[in-house]
Amino acid sequence: MPDILRKLPETGPYIACPECDLIHERGRMRPGHVGVCRRCGAVLFKSQHNSLDRTLALSLSGIVFFLLASYFPLLSFRMEGAFRSNQLLDGTFEFVNEGYFFLAVVVLVSSVLAPFLVLVLVSSILLPLKFGVLPFAVKSQVRILEQIRPWAMAEIFLLGILVAFVKLGDFAEVSVGVSFYSLAMMVVATVLAFTTLDEHELWSRIREVENG
Amino acid sequence: MTKPRTARSIGAASCKGCGLLVEVSDAPKALHHCPRCHTAVYQRIPDSLARTWAFLLAAMALYIPANLYPILTLVSFGQKNSDTIISGVFSLMGAGQWSIALIVFVASVLVPIVKIVVLLFLVLSVQLKIQWRPDVRTRMYRVTELVGRWSMVDIFMISILIALVKLQALANVDAGPGAAAFAAVVILTMLAAMSFDPRLIWDVLEEETNE
Ligand SMILES: [Zn+2]
Numbered sequence: 059m060p061d062i063l064r065k066l067p068e069t070g071p072y073i074a075c076p077e078c079d080l081i082h083e084r085g086r087m088r089p090g091h092v093g094v095c096r097r098c099g100a101v102l103f104k105s106q107h108n109s110l111d112r113t114l115a116l117s118l119s120g121i122v123f124f125l126l127a128s129y130f131p132l133l134s135f136r137m138e139g140a141f142r143s144n145q146l147l148d149g150t151f152e153f154v155n156e157g158y159f160f161l162a163v164v165v166l167v168s169s170v171l172a173p174f175l176v177l178v179l180v181s182s183i184l185l186p187l188k189f190g191v192l193p194f195a196v197k198s199q200v201r202i203l204e205q206i207r208p209w210a211m212a213e214i215f216l217l218g219i220l221v222a223f224v225k226l227g228d229f230a231e232v233s234v235g236v237s238f239y240s241l242a243m244m245v246v247a248t249v250l251a252f253t254t255l256d257e258h259e260l261w262s263r264i265r266e267v268e269n270g
Numbered sequence: 271m272t273k274p275r276t277a278r279s280i281g282a283a284s285c286k287g288c289g290l291l292v293e294v295s296d297a298p299k300a301l302h303h304c305p306r307c308h309t310a311v312y313q314r315i316p317d318s319l320a321r322t323w324a325f326l327l328a329a330m331a332l333y334i335p336a337n338l339y340p341i342l343t344l345v346s347f348g349q350k351n352s353d354t355i356i357s358g359v360f361s362l363m364g365a366g367q368w369s370i371a372l373i374v375f376v377a378s379v380l381v382p383i384v385k386i387v388v389l390l391f392l393v394l395s396v397q398l399k400i401q402w403r404p405d406v407r408t409r410m411y412r413v414t415e416l417v418g419r420w421s422m423v424d425i426f427m428i429s430i431l432i433a434l435v436k437l438q439a440l441a442n443v444d445a446g447p448g449a450a451a452f453a454a455v456v457i458l459t460m461l462a463a464m465s466f467d468p469r470l471i472w473d474v475l476e477e478e479t480n481e
């Protein structure tokens with residue numbers, strides 16, 4: 059049995075299912091091929107063609123959309139002649155004003171910081187690799203990326219804005235700002251960036267660059 | 271029945287950070303780091319069940335104030351209107367917004383309850399060494415982990431309303447204490463799901479085939 063381990067190079071041919079621990083052989087992979095655990099059905103790997111280039115392009119455009127989203131108003135609201143619009147960070151500031159610091163942190167992290175940081179990390183890992191340069195502290199960057207991802211909730215934030223829009227529509231005139239569409243584009247770019255990302259290719263690329 | 275070959279059975283474990291199969295010793299709390307991404311690698315998440323229980327109990331305790339206290343208050347022309355999570359769903363229904371009411375009902379009422387119940391069931395099923403359909407239980411775990419975050423929808427909705435509806439005497443929306451409790455419930459159930467190690471569901475079967 060320990061034979062398997064002796065044959066484990068850093069991008070080994072064997073992987074274990076993260077959800078049921080069963081050992082699988084990666085086998086020969088065709089692009090577009092998705093490996094699924096034969097015991098519990100968990101996705102083990104996705105094999106993609108040119109995955110790193112596409113993920114990089116998507117995450118860079120995601121950053122552009124984020125910057126647009128943080129500059130323009132999200133929603134604007136008109137009632138009896140009074141007018142107001144809000145921006146990305148206004149909800150956080152308002153929670154602070156009302157003394158709900160916990161909610162301010164939760165909303166800031168999940169709707170702004172984490173989604174942005176995810177895109178920044180993906181870009182700062184993949185951009186140097188593209189030019190054959192080893193990214194700064196690449197292992198820590200990948201590790202932090204994995205830890206942040208569950209807390210990035212831009213897509214849920216988007217739905218929250220829609221619900222607010224509908225609720226307000228009952229008693230006032232509401233319109234959607236440029237920022238909302240930019241945020242929606244950012245969500246699409248992020249989702250696509252991760253569906254095209256082939257982790258195996260990422261690690262082989264890091265290894266290649268490391269070894270010159 | 272032949273014994274399935276698991277990572278544990280060959281003294282290895284899958285790295286949570288990058289998926290590499292890493293050699294680890296059998297000692298339950300021995301600390302290893304993945305040679306590829308430096309994430310701590312364990313055969314099973316240490317104290318998985320105890321931590322899942324702790325997060326679940328805290329989530330259940332906070333679930334009560336989250337539903338009793340208002341999540342937001344609207345003051346308009348001197349009239350005060352408070353919404354709890356449930357009454358928020360009803361007011362959307364009253365306004366004829368059925369599809370949004372359904373989304374909010376699923377995300378804020380159904381998902382947190384189902385998530386807590388499923389995690390309780392999974393923890394108990396591991397502790398009582400139940401062998402029923404591990405594949406179904408693993409799928410239940412996967413779905414709860416995926417869906418749980420969507421309960422944050424109400425919190426984001428509130429963050430928009432309080433920033434936007436600030437028109438002095440005309441209309442003013444403030445957050446309520448129920449919102450803070452509810453956000454804590456969502457985060458605690460996420461932490462509970464992350465602490466639970468689904469591989470424990472399968473361990474019972476291997477202990478069985480060993481005997
Ligand atoms: Zn599996």
Ligand SMILES: [Zn+2]
Nearest residue numbers: 285288304307
């Ligand atoms: Zn690793």
